[in-house]
Amino acid sequence: MLGRQNYCVVVRPGTLTTFQDSGRPGMAHLGVPRSGALDVVNFRLANRLVGNETANAVLETTYDGVALYFSSSALVAVTGALADVRVNGRIAEWAMPLYVPRGGTLDVGTAKAGLRCYVAVAGGFQVQPVLGSRSRDVLSGLGPEPLTEGQIVEIGPNSTRRPVVDFAPYLPIYSSTLISVHPGPRRNWLSKRGEQDLFSQSFQVLPQSNRIGLRLGGQRIEGLFDEELASEAVAWGAVELLPSGEIVVFLADHPTTGGYPVVGVIDETSAGLCAQLRSGETVTFTRSRLWRGTID
Template identity: 45%
Template sequence: MIQVLEPGVLTLVQDLGRPGWAHVGVGRAGAADAGSLRLGNRLVANDDGAASLEVLLGGLRVRVLYDSTLAVTGAPGPVWVDGTPVAHNAVLELAAGAELRVGTSPVGLRSYVAVRGGIDVPPVLGSRSTDQLTGLGPPPLAAGDVLPVGPAPDRWPVVELAPEHSWPTHVVLPVQPGPQADWFDDGLAVLFAHEFTVTPATNRVALRLSGTAVPRHEHRELPSAGLVPGAVQIPPDGQPVVFGVDHPVTGGYPVLAVVRGRALDRLGQVRPGEHVRFVVG
């Protein structure tokens, strides 16, 4: 079991989400950076989709109530065990009563804390993930929460440390044309030619961008249509909105482009104030 001492800005339980429910209005949700969640689980020998903690901008402090194996991945901020700095992307063995603290990274947005056995909160529609748009899943962590941990898998970690990858200062998102690309006057050309800034009005539902407005020549109403993660929607003000893991399942503004699946994890690590460019994917 894990006791939450300080939850930080926002810490959520996340796994790989709940696919297959969009037809009844429930999105997939899941980790915003699924690759980092998978890496943490592999380090502690869990199944890839075991529930972990998604930590926004650091600040999490927890105590393990039993001997535990953990790993911290994602945004590469400092990590301490009982005040001693320890490695990121590494297998961490904590004795009962030890405290883990996750600091704020200078790059990226979300870190992931995996524990051997997985966070064993009750699943909802087959997933333990928190969906902030619908309210499904466990609430954000609060000080004093005690989280159950599932039984340890039979296998053991086979590595002690995973290599770090680079964190570029300029975010480049590859896209393909969206279903309403022909509604715009050279909309894709405008999108590719300019840099956009991520605004503070950004969360797991969507990245909201500011920059050169994308003009559109077709002004008729669009019936509500299905959406996918990475959809680049253009509202009337022409400022792009890029949908994330907690996106609504339908939307009424035209979709100019869609971020390629291979870049969705990077999308989950973009911080407000950073600059984004779109390229042909």
């Protein structure tokens, strides 16, 4: 087919399935976000399970999975959100290497817990890189387009490396999540009451949340907006306080600058949890060891 020796065909693309790798770090000074897989641990694990380099491109699904037809036999793995995995209609293992025979179909179902699955194939998905990465950035539009029905995707040659691991323990994803927050560069823009409310309530994940950031609803956080803040650099995990008193936590596709105070930065160990939170679920912040003293 079209001269390709090893490829897959998208049977069902899902709501939003994108190619993701380790992203474009180190380019923020050019206005290019980092992007890349949101759940880095499960992205790397999926590649390890099939013997890939950990930075190979995978598929990142959103909620309702993906289905792929393979032209040749393939070794695949599905990690991240817990979902039913089927090969040719038969239930298969989650978070383990899977053999898909030539002409077979891999079907990743709707997430039962969590939000995003990671699908890796031995050899990696071969799509055109942009600025050195195959990641789709939903904010800037950089990188390959999201998957569409009938799309043909080339697969790289199988490595002779044996998978580093052959199974992975599952860490349950709970609907209520505690996240450690470090002080941000504009922590002093919080009032005393604002800091108290930031850490004494549970925030609900709003439907506007996406790969750019988590929009969180809850009791209004009081800030000290007595001056206008010029746009300044922001990073992954920045907790930005909006004039409305709402909170946004920036994720992989965040803008490189922002005009609202960054009052905190979440700990990087919470990246996977943020990637898997669904609309309507809750998150509670806790002060990290770096958060000391009170607001004067």
